[in-house]
Amino acid sequence: MSGTPPPAPHELRPWHTVADRIRVLAPADDAAGLRAFLDATLELRAEPFARVRLDTLGRLSAAVLADPLLRRDPASVALAYWLRPAQLARLAEEHARRAATEPDVLRVPAGRVLHLAPSNVDTLFVYSWALAFLCGNASVVRLSQESGAVVEALLRVLDAVASRDEELRATNRFVTYGHDDAITAALSAWCAHRVIWGGDETVAAIRPLPLPSHASERVFGSKYSFAVIDAERYAGAPGDERTRVASAFFNDLFWFDQMACSSPQVVFWIGPPDVSGGAAADFEATLQREVERRGFEPTVSSAVHRRSYAFGLAATTDVRVVLEHPGFVGVHVRDRMALDKEVCGGGLVRHVAAARLSEVLPFVDEGDQTVTHWGIDAESLRGFAALAGGRGLDRIVPIGEALAFDVVWDGFHLMDDMLRRVRVRGGDRGRAAARP
Amino acid sequence: MTSPARELLDLPPFGLSQAEKRARLLPMLRTLTTHHAERCAPYRHVLDGVFGGADRLRIERIEDVPFLPVTLFKTHTLASVPDAEVVKVLTSSGTTGQQPSRIVLDAETASVQAAVLVKVAQHFLGRERLPMVILDHAGVVRDRRSYSARGAGILGMAQFGHRPFYALRDDMSLDEEGLRAYLTWAAGRPVLIFGFTFMIWQYLVQALERGGRRLDLAGGVLVHSGGWKKLQEAAVDPGTFRDRVAAVTGIERVINFYGMVEQVGGVYFENPKHHLQAPIYSEIIVRDPVTLAPLPDGEAGLVQVLSCLPTSYPGHSLLTEDLGVIRGVDPEGTGMGGRSFEILGRVPKAELRGCSDTFVAHA
Missing domain, CATH: 3.40.309.10 (Aldehyde Dehydrogenase; Chain A, domain 2)
Structure with missing residues (x-):
């Protein structure tokens, strides 16, 4: 991420006007920092399943298991288990296997993912975010304002890991704010993919808020x-x-x-x-x-x-x-x-x-x-x-x-949502191969 | 059906020992169980579905009487009389946003209810109707078709007072001038003061303390009802409450009152030992909140209230969501028979977060 792009008019970057109404939970940040983060991630270039990101999640897994509260919460232990390197390696293999079946397709990150996390399943926001992260995206994860002790502990752990992890810090924000459509709309304008967890009522409330015309959306209704x-x-x-x-x-x-x-x-x-x-x-x-x-x-x-x-x-x-x-x-x-x-x-x-x-x-x-x-x-x-x-x-x-x-x-492969497939055909193979 | 409670109306309201009372109540509660099972289909379904069958009940002790959770009256209308016989519907909203309970009374249940309330109240307040100060604003009872549980409680108590005076203005400030004028009119007669616990605290005690003023209500009696939650949060226990009331008003008799619209006949005033006392028409059981096993005296649990009054709806045995503890039986020196108890608070509402509440605010 090189250089901050020139300031754009507010109507193009509506998050500038709402950032001071958003509370950043992790990694620690203020409104100005959040604005800069949202601007900078427009230019993000990353690749799926990068080593540096796999390592980050491995450290997160260990940190969850080391937390005195989380290690006693079976759902958090299950999360740590899912984040451990061997399990992530299986995901990476699955990614590679799927890629191999389509040799002329290149999978690139969707770019910027906005996650609206559910409040009934404490650990779900980490799964949703971790998949986006693995796939090379930047994320904003909106959490409920009334989180329980488990969510607070998970955020503490994320914050601690982020404090020693430039990649995590530069590309992710976990935030909360009240029931404010203007904020959700502004963050929607930022994202390339929006995931709405949280049931029928939430889907009905959020879905009408417009997305950029090239963005995609996945919603999870009540089940x-x-x-x-x-x-x-x-x-x-x-x-x-x-x-x-x-x-x-x-x-x-x-x-x-x-x-x-x-x-x-x-x-x-x-x-x-x-x-x-x-x-x-x-x-x-x-x-x-x-x-x-x-x-x-x-x-x-x-x-x-x-x-x-x-x-x-x-x-x-x-x-x-x-x-x-x-x-x-x-x-x-x-x-x-x-x-x-x-x-x-x-x-x-x-x-x-x-x-x-x-x-x-x-x-x-x-x-x-x-x-x-x-x-x-x-x-x-x-x-x-x-x-x-x-x-x-x-x-x-x-x-x-x-x-x-x-x-x-719910019938959808979430990695497909977090990645875009670019079909690449033709081209002169000889010259690329000749380069060192 | 004649209410079994009629048999007890000639007795003093606390005139039976615990053992005598239980012996009198048991057959009445059995009769009421059968009566409601025959006339109220949802009640019979509960006996069949939860208590092993209406026809196979064995009620050998009062603890065996089947109960309904009090919240069932919020979700279901339970009546044991045809609509045409309903003379009065009591409603209570309980907590904001919840559906109100609907309690149907026929002429018999309504009349016995009134008689029992008078008997119990007179035991504490005497036969004479005293000048009465209500710690609320008059608006709370203005529209009789839609008044709240607070309004209903006030109207129930107001019948024991003479020319009640509403001591709060619409903005909940204390109308001290009007109150002093009313006391002048009362000319030294003892005054009955009634209000909800936290309102007495906030709008009378604290208001007077803040202004550094006193009222002379010496010889009066204060009856208060409603939860202690707000006072507990301010670390005010019942003893402190009474002391501070006495300090700003001179009132030495402070009586807590407990009851619920869902159970007519369950009216509980504090005995001289400052515990709520069950009258002869009613019994209190405390159960383990999870296993429902009856608990010994002194152990805290869910309060079950039983009453031999209601014939028009199956409310003779209700499991409340209040936590309480039995403090004594036939308490010595009070001249009163029956169990005494204390209410410790309410079970917090289950915070079950549905998958739908991420963004949608619920009441």
């Missing part, structure tokens, strides 16, 4: 997720196997207060009805033992919230509510037709019996994202995905992986 378990296989499984299922489900259920798009809201028990009831009851008891083994203490607020919610369901629909497990509430839905897609969160599991996997299909719609599964053979799952088809479903993964980040998200 709904559920689990499917083969009741007979579960009922017939040895105790330690059933414990493993419950343990895996524990993460899916309790991370992010069951409020992430991928958090399972329903467990469909696939099999004969007489088996399903017993299997669901055993599953709840096993899950409760897992809650106790891990010393997980639900907050009184979520206990009160999910209980009130379950009573409301019982008052109007044909369900059996199980309150005996302190860690969560089980709602056994007798009438499948009464099943809605309202999200309670905070540890409420609906159980539904279905004789066959295909009986779940009518429940699937475009807002569905992740199906977690156990005990179901791969062919049936592929068949299920194919039949659901255009109606929805983005991921079908084993129980325990609901919240795992994947570069293919």
